[in-house]
Amino acid sequence: MPSPKSSIKANKHKKPLLLRRIVGASMSPKLPPGRVVLATGWFRSIKPGEVCIFHQDHKEKIKRVERISNGQLFFIGDNLNRSSDSRHFGWIKREAVLAKVIWPKVHN
Numbered sequence: 001m002p003s004p005k006s007s008i009k010a011n012k013h014k015k016p017l018l019l020r021r022i023v024g025a026s027m028s029p030k031l032p033p034g035r036v037v038l039a040t041g042w043f044r045s046i047k048p049g050e051v052c053i054f055h056q057d058h059k060e061k062i063k064r065v066e067r068i069s070n071g072q073l074f075f076i077g078d079n080l081n082r083s084s085d086s087r088h089f090g091w092i093k094r095e096a097v098l099a100k101v102i103w104p105k106v107h108n
Contacts, residue, residue: 014041014099015098016042018099019038019039020037020062022034022062024082026077026078026082026084027078027079028078031062031078037062037101037104038101038103040100041099046065047065048067048068049064050100051063051064051106052065052075052098052101053097054097054098056092056096063075063083063085064077069091071093072093073092074086075092
């Protein structure tokens with residue numbers, strides 16, 4: 001198990017905290033448009049059901065992790081009819097994840 005120092009070094013290029021405002025209805029009703037979320041770039045693991053901020057096509061997206069396989073994540077929006085997600089752009093590499101949403105609590 002890595003020491004706390006090595007974990008911090010591994011994540012030093014990531015910001016400890018991010019504030020983002022939800023744009024669009026893809027995460028409604030749990031994260032409606034205009035809602036502000038707090039996320040951390042310092043995390044050790046990602047699990048299905050957690051909400052993350054990631055880069056895709058030079059944009060930041062906020063979606064829920066549905067599946068994880070071979071270091072890649074499959075993201076979906078909570079509002080499937082209004083979401084552009086991994087069903088459209090495919091699997092995302094773990095390295096593309098900027099942060100995990102820690103507030104509000106929005107786990108399934």
